[in-house]
Amino acid sequence: MTSPSQPAASPRIDPAALRLSVAPMMDWTDSHCRVFHRLLAPHARLYTEMVHANAVIHGDRERLLGMDASEHPVALQLGGSEPELLAQAARIGADWGYDEINLNCGCPSDRVQAGRFGACLMREPALVADSVAAMVAACTASGRDVPVTVKCRLGVDDDHDYDCFRAFIDIVADAGCGMFVVHARNAWLQGLSPKENREVPPLRYDWAYRLKRERPDLQVVVNGGIADAGEAAAHLNHADGAMLGRAAYHTPYLLHRLDVAWFGGEVKPRAELLRALRPYVEAQLERGVFLKHITRHLLGLFANERGGRAFRQVLSEGAHKPGADWSLVERAIAITESFATAHDSDRQPA
Incomplete structure (x- = not known):
């Protein structure tokens, strides 16, 4: 004792x-x-x-x-x-x-x-x-x-x-x-x-x-x-x-x-991890939280990746606007995916 x-x-x-x-x-x-x-x-x-x-x-x-x-x-x-x-x-x-x-x-x-x-x-x-x-x-x-x-x-x-x-x-x-x-x-x-x-x-x-x-x-x-x-x-x-x-x-x-x-575990793609945040984001929006208060923490997720700068730009420019919701995040993800698709097509043999 x-x-x-x-x-x-x-x-x-x-x-x-x-x-x-x-x-x-x-x-x-x-x-x-x-x-x-x-x-x-x-x-x-x-x-x-x-x-x-x-x-x-x-x-x-x-x-x-x-x-x-x-x-x-x-x-x-x-x-x-x-x-x-x-x-x-x-x-x-x-x-x-x-x-x-x-x-x-x-x-x-x-x-x-x-x-x-x-x-x-x-x-x-x-x-x-x-x-x-x-x-x-x-x-x-x-x-x-x-x-x-x-x-x-x-x-x-x-x-x-x-x-x-x-x-x-x-x-x-x-x-x-x-x-x-x-x-x-x-x-x-x-x-x-x-x-x-x-x-x-x-x-x-x-x-x-x-x-x-x-x-x-x-x-x-x-x-x-x-x-x-x-x-x-x-x-x-x-x-x-x-x-x-x-x-x-x-x-x-x-x-x-x-x-x-x-x-341990399996490495998951960035987009998959981010989409897992959707229920939380939508619940916070329903409580009156502005999207910008959440997305400011997400800006570096695609750092050093193709489309990473565009991802940040979409969120930075849109999250503060009235009515901004999860669709803005999906738009930002889509841009990164389009960059990746374009990169993959560039590497295809002629």
């Missing part, structure tokens, strides 16, 4: 569920996006956009936390730095059915700096530990085995000491966290935009690999700069999983190929 001075350990996540995941991305990984990604990758772990604990407690929960049943397993990512509020928000997330509650310790934006959360927390490991312990206790009280996890950077600004990074992990792990998503870059809090923070600081995957070697009982997922299937697969030799961000969003068919390669 856990003593009062010893925080409870968060439940361990099934290792298979960590192999492939899609990063939480602000303004991108909303529920519509996650439903689409689930069709592409039935085994991937999906994450919400970061939601501040205060918003969860006081805001419109249906808008902030609402999800489709098909999304599971799906994690709620929270932002914040007050243990009591994070615990309350974590309990709410558990009650809403989320499969994991993840604490953001990596976002470098001005807004999170002003609120003393996100990447700023890398320099306050004791506060993160208190927050995690409170969140674990709250999720345990919910009656559901909901793991509490942390997504972090390697350090902040000029923090280039691996021992400091490992000390952060150890302190938070002692508070009950057993799984860390490591965005393998530093976060620069001055002089770089959030976009530049995803690209400019050098990647150090070796730190994440070393952490896994030295702390084999921890589950370590690698994130940051993973651009293709080969890079993603290489991480599985050193860590428990690979988390894709922009590559999953801009070239979503990559998710499908990885899911089939790592979990």
